[in-house]
Amino acid sequence: MAIQFLPIIKAVAPYVAQVAAYAIPAFTAKPETVKADPVLVKQIEELQEAATQNAQSIHVLAENMQQAISGFETAAEQAKKQVATYRTLLFISFGLSTVAILICLYLLLR
Numbered sequence: 001m002a003i004q005f006l007p008i009i010k011a012v013a014p015y016v017a018q019v020a021a022y023a024i025p026a027f028t029a030k031p032e033t034v035k036a037d038p039v040l041v042k043q044i045e046e047l048q049e050a051a052t053q054n055a056q057s058i059h060v061l062a063e064n065m066q067q068a069i070s071g072f073e074t075a076a077e078q079a080k081k082q083v084a085t086y087r088t089l090l091f092i093s094f095g096l097s098t099v100a101i102l103i104c105l106y107l108l109l110r
Helices: 004-026 040-108
Strands: none
Touching: none
8 A cells, every 4th residue: 555655655745845935934824023003003993993983883773663663563554454444344335335325326226
């Protein structure tokens, strides 16, 4: 088994050093030698504060939208009940008007 891997190891060995040279710095901690500009630090702090305020505003807006949606659902349920009531009244009035027409026709033909 080891004999089959020997040609592969010989072919890969020259490149292992190059791969290690590129990969090792990516996994090690880099010391901070560059000092940050105070204006840049202030701008970053202001951006973080603005992002926090935006997140809070979005949270409040989401709560308000949820309340509005629940209000819409309640209004929709009330509207459905009202439509059902009007439909019932409509059928009753059609029935009564049909009865009234039939009575009129009976009285006229008699």
